[in-house]
Amino acid sequence: MGKATGFLEYTRINPKKRSPEERIRDWNEIRLPRDPEVVKTQGARCMNCGIPFCHSGVLLNGMASGCPLHNLIPEWNGLIYKGQWEEAYKRLTRTSPFPEFTSRVCPAPCEGACTEGHILESVTINSLEYEIIEKAFAEGWVVPRKGKATGRKIAIVGSGPAGLSAAYYLNTVGHEVTVYERSDRVGGLMMYGIPNMKLEKRIVERRFVLLKESGINFILNTEVGNDIPAQELVDQYDAVVLCAGATKARGLDVEGSQLKGVHYAVDFLGVNTKSLLDSNLQDGKFISAEGKNVIIIGGGDTGTDCVATSIRHGCKSVYQFEIMPEPPAQRIEESNPWPEWPKKLKVDYGQEEAISLSGKDPRNYLISTKKMAGNEKGEVKEVHTVEIAWVKNASGRMVPQEVPGTEKVWQADLVLLAMGFLGPEDRIADELKLDRDSRSNVKAEYEVFQTNLDKVFTAGDMRRGQSLIVWALQEGKLAAREVDKYLMGKSVIK
Known part of the structure; x- marks a missing residue:
């Protein structure tokens, strides 16, 4: 334990960030270094409680409570x-x-389950994790790891968090690992789905270099199921782990959704990052929000990232539409008791930046998009909306109901759909005739991860659907354990 009375003596101090006025001028990380003494006292706030819910990693009411990685x-x-x-x-x-x-992009369900957070304010777990790993890199403690060679060969499809986690652990126990990635860079959505100011790509590339030095093979610009058959991997390798993610974006089935200027958020963010890395946005190969009225349909982290990216482009205006009601300022214990993830209003970095520019939050709640209208060139120019209320239907389910007289027309030159993902793409699963669940995910039991096809495993969003990065990392690790057991009869991966 750190300091027995630390939680009584010290208050929570959140990490410092560069001011919105400064950071919107570039694409660099927004976090600032912390004073070592502050870091020390923030660590002292941990109560070392008898039952540390922070590392429980369970689902309560459909949401993660505590760390799925079971961090100590x-x-x-x-x-x-x-x-x-x-x-x-x-x-x-x-x-x-x-x-x-995780210290950069995980929403920190550990903090939501922190015992201290039940009565005071939770420990700054996420920022302490950041301080530890960055000091470790600075001190040279992070080094390549490779186990004694077993002679077994494993193919991993996808280099997102689940794929990289599986590759890391399988490599540490001596298997020869080859990762196939269809993009030109490693990282999956960490590379092309999260903007640079939230996760600088030098951080992803820093880890990529270590993984290569440890002996992992990476084959980029190669789409399994298209450039090479998935069956070829099954035939050539001792085991195959499918970690291709849930990349089928959710669309919006309304009139005008096919107009020019309507894009999936993941495409908007992806081409922006690629152009930024390739040419510092000088090649023009991205979807620009400069001078445009931007409407983002959908909330969550992806919607926030679209707000921040649009602002950096120099958009004329930016609004977010959310069909759900505005969350309360504080947790409502009766309906959202601790240690469930606290469903309360969060002002993230993108909203902070929008507020600093316009003086108001870009989010609009309880609003539904009815249609989009275009000009004579087929370009989107308007989004038509109506306010809704959530009411119980005859079966007792909450359903949206339009509020008469609340119709509104919004100017729009760029519409971004940030409504999540439906599941994995079909090509590999169809080719290998893999069983799917009711949500189209590849079917494999948790903590088993083996599909209906011998020596083919799956993990991460491809198995469980769109989820948190920590779940993907944990699934990659546990799938690696099961592959190791499959090949060697037992495993030291835990």
């Missing part, structure tokens, strides 16, 4: 307070393969 959070909090940074790094990486990713 109280242990490394106490080690930070004592100044034992290398030991803190060892405890952190005992359960987490890539803390540099």
Whole structure:
């Protein structure tokens, strides 16, 4: 334990960020370094409670409560307070393969389940994780890892968090691992689905270099199921792990949704990052929001990323439409008790930036898009909406009902659909005749991960549907364990 009375003596201090006025001028990370003394006292706030819900990693009411990776959070909090940074790094990486990713883009269900957060304010777990891993890189503690060769060959399809996690663990126990990625860079949605100011791509590439140095083979610009048959991998390798994600974006079936200027958010973010990395946006090969009225349909992290990206392009205006009601300012214990994930209003970095420019939050709640209208060139120019109320139908289900007289027309030159994903693409599953569940995900039991086809496993969003990065990392690790058992009869991966 760090300091027995630390949670009584110190208040929560959130990580500092560059001011919105400064950061919207570039694409660099928005977080600022923390004072070492502040980091120490934030670690001291951990209560080292008898039952640390922070690392429970369970689903409560459909939401993650605690860390799915089961990170040993109280242990490394106490080690930070004592100044034992290398030991803190060892405890952190005992359960987490890539803390540099989760500390930047995970919504921190660990903090939502923190015991201290039930009565005061939760420990700044996410930012302490960031401090540990960045110090570890700076001190040279993060080095390539490779196990004694087993002679077994494994193919992994997809280099997102699940694929990289599976590759990392299988490599550490000595298997020869080859990762196939259809893009020109490694990382999946971490590379092309999350903008640079939230996760700088040098961070992804830094880990990519380490994984290559550890002996993992990467084959880029190669789409399995298109450039090479999936069956070829099954025939050539001792095991195949499918980690291709849930990349089939959810569309909007309304009049005008096919107009020019209507795009999926993931496409908007992806081509922007590629152009930024290739040419610092000088090649023009991206969807620009400059001078445009931007409407983002959908909330969540992706919607926020679209707000922030549009602002950096120099958009004329930006609005977000959310069909759900505005969350309360604080957790409502009766309907959302601790340690469930707290469903309360969050002002993220994109909203902060929009507020700094316009003085108001870009989000509009309880609003439904009825249609889109275009000009004579087939370009979107308007979005027509109506306000809705959520009411119970005859069967007791909550359904949206239009509110008469609330119709509104919004100017729009660019419409971005940020409504999540429906499931994995069909090509590989169809070719291999893999069983699918009711949501089109590849069917495989959790903690087993084997499909109906011998020596073919699946993990991450391709198996469970769109989810958090920590679930993808955990599934990749556990799938690696099951592959290792399949090949060797037992496994030391835990």
